[in-house]
Amino acid sequence: MRVNEALPGCDERVVTIYSNSEETNRIEDDNEDFVCPAFDALFKVHDMIVAQEFDNDDDYDDNDEYSERQTVVTVRMLVPSDQIGCLLGKGGQVIQKLHNDTNAQIRVINDNLPSCALALSHDELLQIIGDPSAVR
Numbered sequence: 001m002r003v004n005e006a007l008p009g010c011d012e013r014v015v016t017i018y019s020n021s022e023e024t025n026r027i028e029d030d031n032e033d034f035v036c037p038a039f040d041a042l043f044k045v046h047d048m049i050v051a052q053e054f055d056n057d058d059d060y061d062d063n064d065e066y067s068e069r070q071t072v073v074t075v076r077m078l079v080p081s082d083q084i085g086c087l088l089g090k091g092g093q094v095i096q097k098l099h100n101d102t103n104a105q106i107r108v109i110n111d112n113l114p115s116c117a118l119a120l121s122h123d124e125l126l127q128i129i130g131d132p133s134a135v136r
Contacts (some may be wrong), residue, residue: 010114012114078126108127
């Protein structure tokens with residue numbers, strides 16, 4: 001994992017998660033699915049950030065699980081430009097199916113990019129909004 005330096009005037013940072021390993025990890029909350037170590041790390045980072053947001057929320061009841069709350073989270077990811085077509089699919093079919101399956105709002109942002117995203121001109125900005133489990 002690598003966290004890029006903060007850029008002046010930008011309150012976001014780019015976090016790069018990668019793995020060269022060909023091994024797969026079992027997803028903790030799912031006994032049958034395996035993912036590459038980078039995806040496993042991404043899921044864990046997401047879960048930690050969501051949990052931290054709830055720890056900072058005064059209205060949060062410690063007995064609630066975050067998946068049971070009526071909370072909306074926003075995730076923004078940089079996707080290599082040459083891979084964005086795989087996410088969209090022909091005629092937008094893949095992204096529409098993801099939306100239908102998760103009920104999350106998923107869109108590629110082309111305007112008003114943060115300066116940290118502009119520095120990586122070979123990437124597109126993907127934004128996902130929804131409940132934490134759908135966004136994950």
